[in-house]
Amino acid sequence: MGAEREGGARRRPVRAVAYAACGAVLLAGCASMPDSGDLRDVESTPRQDTEVRVFAMPPREDAPPQEIVQGFLESLTSDDPTYATARQYLTDAASRKWQPEASTTVLANGPDIEFERAPGREVTNDYAFTLTGSKMAQVDKEQSYTPLAGRYGQPVHLTRDRKTGQWRIDALPQGVVMGQSDFQRNYMSVDKYYFASNTWTAGTPATAVADPVFVRRRVDAMTQMVRSVLDGPTRWLRRVVRSSFPTGTALRKGVTALTPDDQNRLTVPLNEKASQVGRARCSEMATQLLFTLQSLTPTVDSVALQRADGSTLCTLGEDRAQTVAARGSAKRPEYLYFLDDKRRLVRIAGGSAGTSAEPVPGALGEGIQKLSSAAVSWDEHTAAGVGYDSKSLFVGSMVTGGALGDPVLQSRGATEDDRLTAPSWDARGDLWVADRDPDRPRLKVLERGSGRPLEVRVPGLDGRIVAVRVAADGVRIALNVEHEDGNKALLIGRIERDERSGERPVVSVLDLRSAAPELEDVTTMSWAGDSRLVVAGQEQGGVQTVRYVQVDGSTPEGPAPAALTGVKAIAASEDDRLPLVAYSADGIVRMPAGAQWQKVVKEGAAPVYPG
Known part of the structure; x- marks a missing residue:
């Protein structure tokens, strides 16, 4: 055509x-x-x-x-x-x-x-x-x-x-x-935002969750996105998120197009369903719209919501929105972490051009327990490490003098490849890990990183989990799943918690869907945005490639990362201002925005950002 x-x-x-x-x-x-x-x-x-x-x-x-x-x-x-x-x-x-x-x-x-x-x-x-x-x-x-x-x-x-x-x-x-x-x-992918319903506690900022949708690019996309937010989350995400807009909220009758003013403020006239909301709830409503519109265009700095009679409900700018809700892409990690040649957990200041790493405070940085992989909590106060033989999982505080206790989880797998995966922290402070034991493959979660592990239900799973990464929002999880033919596929699941009073929660990962359908074998992956991941894998009949994918299986706009040989592990921050990092045949390498891959250290492994 x-x-x-x-x-x-x-x-x-x-x-x-x-x-x-x-x-x-x-x-x-x-x-x-x-x-x-x-x-x-x-x-x-x-x-x-x-x-x-x-x-x-x-x-x-x-x-x-x-x-x-x-x-x-x-x-x-x-x-x-x-x-x-x-x-x-x-x-x-x-x-x-x-x-x-x-x-x-x-x-x-x-x-x-x-x-x-x-x-x-x-x-x-x-x-x-x-x-x-x-x-x-x-x-x-x-x-x-x-x-x-x-x-x-x-x-x-x-x-x-x-x-x-x-x-x-x-x-x-x-x-x-x-x-x-x-x-x-004709179409473009835009993230609309809601709030996680299973991570929120009173007095703390809500956790924003991206819900990607496609809109027609040149058919008033701004008004399309506002209407889409008001209509509510998509079916796949609906069970684990909430919207602050009252049911039935829509644009005021007669409003057909929305345009920001010369102060980059978008005024959104709403119908009578929203007229009685309080200031705190109105701030959440405006935050949902502001995060959504900033995913669409940088030209909106604030949102003003109007009642049906034309009076102002509330006005909210970007600074205020950051206090109302937390987004993974808005949190800048302090450090990049990896294992050095002594298999200690070490760190480099996030975003720096330096190559000199220092051991993290605490037992995991002392080298007494050699590690094969590690993960650092979102607040960067606690770390988890899997022993060098991949048999045992340890958790320790990153404070000077912090001791390392007994393993919190152990695998009975016969070989290193049949034991524990690298761990991953969610926004609640829970720690996730998979046991690859062929005789008893399991996905486990440790509440607050301690206590007796919960076994996670994963109905419909075809294969065993060989890698786990939880999104910053705590309601979505990326799983690298190995099938019987040996090929590995990247799947995204929805985390649901049934928290009955007086009982331990029942945790499930449901409605698995493919996020990289064009790759027949996924080597490694990492979250790289609110709804984006970076993946190293092999196309059908091709060689290994590094690319970005969306959680819905679509391909995001923009260039793919530069080619890199022999990628074994990859790490990205959900804050896209920080460099992409990989463990490859050249050791630990990084790629700042707009640049090529640069060597950090020759002897090193398992790079991670917090999460």
């Missing part, structure tokens, strides 16, 4: 492109379409700059059936906010039934149009086609992204209008369908 491009690209019908930076310049395609044949490929438009606007063109007079179908598919990839032009390709009855917002199906390439009529049949007043292709993903009505695979096949039927003699579509699938490159040009 696409209008005429430079460089010899062919012209395509029924679409015009406007370059916003140069004014409203229309480039209308007008190629004709034959009315016979059995297959047409609706190719995806080559990726374009964000300034490019694509406008749909209506059907031309006496257009044949194939051109009507292709024109309709072209119009689905335009920036028409209500798909008004696309509806001109439909009969009145079909237009009333069609719900484009129901879903967006993404195919590897543009959908093929396969003609269904048997050869030699006389021309009648109806035509049948099938749209085919290879499925990549689907965005549902909640704007939530899900990777897909397999063949796509949906029927489209056309009829000739008896009065006008024009061909129109009278039966079609709900939603819209387009190729991957058109999807990337």
